[in-house]
Amino acid sequence: MLLWLPLLMASGCKVIKNYSPDKPFVYKTDIKLRTDMRTSEKTELISRMQNQLDDSLQVKWVRKGFKQILNKPAVFDSSYAVNSIGYLDDLLRAQGFMYGEIKWDSTLTQVEDQQRVTVNFDVVTGKVMRFDSIDFAFRDSLLQEIALKNREKSILKKGDTYSKEKISLELDRILNIYRNNGYLKINRDDIYAEVDTVVGALIDPGLDPFEQIRLLEEVQNRRNNPQIDVVFRQKGIENPEHLQQYHIRNVRIFPDRQLLGDSLPVYRDTIVRDGIQILRTRDLFKPSFLVRNNYIQPGALYKQEDVYRTNNIMGQMGAWQQVAVDLLPVDSLGIVDVDINMYPAKKQSLNIDLEASRNASDVVTTSNLLGLGLNFGLRDRNLARQSIQASTNLRFGIELGNKGQIIQTFQTSLGQNFTIPKFVAPFPIRGEKNLLSSRTILNANGSYTDRRAFYKVQALNASIGYDWTNKKNRNWIYSPLNIEFVRVFSTDSLQRLFDSIPNLRNSFNDGLIISQKLIVLSAWSRSNKVINLKIGLEESGGVFGNIKSWDLQARLSRYLKADIDFRYYINQSRSSWAFRFFAGMGQPYGKVVDTLGNITKENNLPFFKSYFAGGPSSMRAWQVRQLGPGSSRLFGSTNADRFADIQLETNAEFRFNLATIYGIRVKSALFTDIGNIWFRNNRGNPNLDPAVFRLSKLYKDLAVAGGTSLRFDFSYFLIRFDWAYKLKDPFYSNFNNGWFYNLRPGNGQFQLGINHPF
Incomplete structure (x- = not known):
């Protein structure tokens, strides 16, 4: 609140300039919409109506800094409202509302020497018209044959809501079909949509009286249940070159x-x-x-x-x-x-970048880093004269800490990546020509990570991956072979943690992974709504574990892992809603050699494959890897990293604009994060029972964060300052289920992030 409330209050400061004190001017225009539409559809229609109003009724406030300025407001004239009713009626008809009703009135408010007029529109949409039948009647026999052959793919369906926009989209669909059948020059001048109106037949003077009665009855029925017939036809004037293949x-x-x-x-x-x-x-x-x-x-x-x-x-x-x-x-x-x-383009380039980021695991990288990084990159855009992208990257990074430790982690890495614009495989892959894109990714990476006062990690990674997009615009990423070897060097601090929490030792073993990965990315958009879905699957040891020579010293990790990331956005002109849901679980099933050389059952995922929460892109009221697992208090006296096998998280943000300062858009958000991480079992230690996922105690274990944000949008990237509170802390679940425990204005968590968290 300390971040955004002063800005929000300042953004509400309104200044009116260059108005006539003796004349009323348009200060505000309100539209009240009465309809059976859903809330989101209603909001969208109101936005369209605002843009449909007479220009003089569109009150245009301009932001300068944190002020809103209305310069030279239009003098009010009732003709503006009368004209607007006609425009609004046209919009309603275009959206399928044929029997709407629109009224208007105005109110005058005197503020000092200002005569402010608020214009109010009361809009009743009535019932929406729906498609009854859709047909094609082209004179050219080949055009007709092609249209009928593809009619099942029509955008228009019987019973769907009528709109001129849908008619336009269907015309575009038909034209695209023709252009994919040799008709290079066919366009909107050659075809049109004819809509049937029963009312038009009533004005025929030669109409039989009984037929007239029937049509009048049908008109009344259509008023109660409006329907429309659409026929697509050729225009009368034809261009010969437009109708040839x-x-x-x-x-x-x-x-x-x-x-x-x-x-x-x-x-x-x-x-x-x-x-x-x-x-x-x-x-x-x-x-x-x-x-x-x-x-x-x-x-x-x-x-x-x-x-x-x-x-x-x-x-x-x-x-x-x-x-x-x-x-x-x-x-x-x-x-x-x-x-x-x-x-x-230029064949080679050398880049030096300073970045702040969080790098989450995917097919070709295995590190998780939050903080600052310095990158040196050498890129070749046309290796082997086949547009093979080759990049060599040297990276130095630090991870920001907490509790007085400014630098929590130091990391350096060297990586080599090749991206080949085709599938490279020992056998031909059928159907590659039907894909929108395909490529092969080869990657090798070595890194050294020093988690100060706890452990040091050496990691090597090599993988081959395939990335393709099909005609449904669905992106698939598959890595048939991903090899990762991690060696852990513990410190005295970590050994003391092992002594106090013996089961923690299993989470920090040397690890060998020979795995396969599959990621599926899908996106849908409709109007102002966008949906993104990501599904990830991974297994290690199930296939390549059968090759005994690959299992070095019985260190090969065997596990199955799956997660899903669902995101939903509702975008408005000056604000948006963003929602995210994430669920992930890993199931180890092999054996592992611990740091003492003992072979034991594998009870948990390798720590570099485990789930964690906290930080600028997760549960923002907690530092990275400092939440959970469950409602366990066993980790409370330490700042040890927390890893687990299960994660559930949901996030919601209301994002809105504040002002524009020197071309930089200043934004804010109100957000909440709900979730936690859990173990699958207590690993033989009853003290870890609170860390185990059980549906019966899900409410008790869930953490809830709430906060606000100040964001500076530079178009190509966004800097984010988040301030979050622990509204429900599962660590104190024995006290009112953890709600509002020790909640004070200054007892929040600051997070620095780059770009939106989701």
Whole structure:
């Protein structure tokens, strides 16, 4: 509250300039919407209505610093409201509300010499119109055949809510289908949507009286249950070239164009592969690589999706800074020539970066770091003349601590990464051509971590991974082989913890992991709502553990691990809601050699694979790795890192804008974090029973944080200052279930973060 309340109060300071004291001016416009729509849909419609109002009723406050300024407000005139009713009615009809009712009134408030007018609109939408039937009636037989063949993919469904936007999207869908069937030039001038109105038939003077009675009855029924029929047709005036199919004739690739050139390029040679011409001035790219990533084939029927796909795949490769596909149609022959113009980027670069970050485990990295880092990176964008991305990174980092220890962790690492823009496998992978993108990732990394006063860790990691995106825009990441070896050097402080908590020793063993990983990423958006879903699966020892020579000194960890991360966003013009739910669990099932050389049952995940909570991206009222497990008090007298096999967490934020200062957007948020980590069992120690996950004591174990944030948005990154309180601390669950224990204004937790926490 100390962070955001003064700013919020300041942001509410409003100043009105250059108004006429003797004339009433528009100060505010309110819209009251009465409808059966859901709250989110209602909010969105109100926002659209505000933008639909007459310009003079759209009160435009401008932020300068923490002030809101209204300059030259419009003098009020009732005609503005009358015009706005017409605009609002058009919007309602476009959204399918045919029998709405709109009224308006105004109130005048005198503030010193200001005559402030508030205009109020009362909008009753009535019942929404729905689609009854959708049909196609194109005169051209081939157009009709293609439309009917693809009608199951129609955006319009019987019973769905009518809107002009949906009609427009359906027209775009039909045009895209035609453009993927050779119709290069067809556009909105060639097709249209005809909507059926029964009322139009009533004005026919020759209409039979009985038919008129029937239509009047149908009009009344439609008023109670509004429905509409839609037929897609060809327009009367036809352009012959728009209604002919085109085939590809010549395909030429120019892989090394120059953005700025004083003279015409002199081509070194022209190579022909699979009927495709490659004209180059330098030997920068392999012809086979260029042909493999081109989807436009000579002699084939023109397909718009092949053009887009070629452009996107080439453009996403780091070897080029710009890619453009030019189409050169010859209407008289029904053919099109294609030129693929590509402008190379600089081949190599050296970067030195200072960053603040949290790096969470994924397919190609295994570290978890929060704090400051200095990176030295060398990058090659076109290794082996095939746009293979090679990067070498040297990193030094520190992790910020607490309880008087400024630097909690020091880490250094050296890594090498190769990204190959295709699948590299001992056998051909079927269907690769049907993917939107595919690549192979090779990674090797070595690191040294010094967790001051507790332990030192040496880690080596090597992996191969495949990353691809299918036509449903779903991203898959699969690592068939991931090898990690970790060696732990304990300190006297850690040994003393082992003596007080013997089971903790099992969490800090040397570890060997030979695993497989799978990550699936999906995203959906509709209107102002966005959903992101990430599912991760990992196993170690189940497959490669059967190769005895790989199990060095019986140290191979065997476990299964799965987690899910669900995120939901509702975006408004000046604010947004963000929600996240995370659940993860690991199940070890092998044997392990402890630091004393004893072979014991593997009761927990390796500590570098375990779950933890706290920090700027998790439970923000706790320092990183300082929450849990469960409601156990066994760790309370130490600041030892807490790791566990199970994690549940949910987060919610209300994000809003405060002001813009010198081009920097100042934002804030109110947030809450709920969750914890747990053991699966007590590991043979009854004192760890409170740390074990049990559904019956979930409420007791859950931690709850609440707080606020001050954020500076620089567009390309965001700096976040979070201040959070422990609203419910499971460590004190015996005192009112931990609610508000020792809660004081200054007893909060500060977190520094980069970008949004989720």
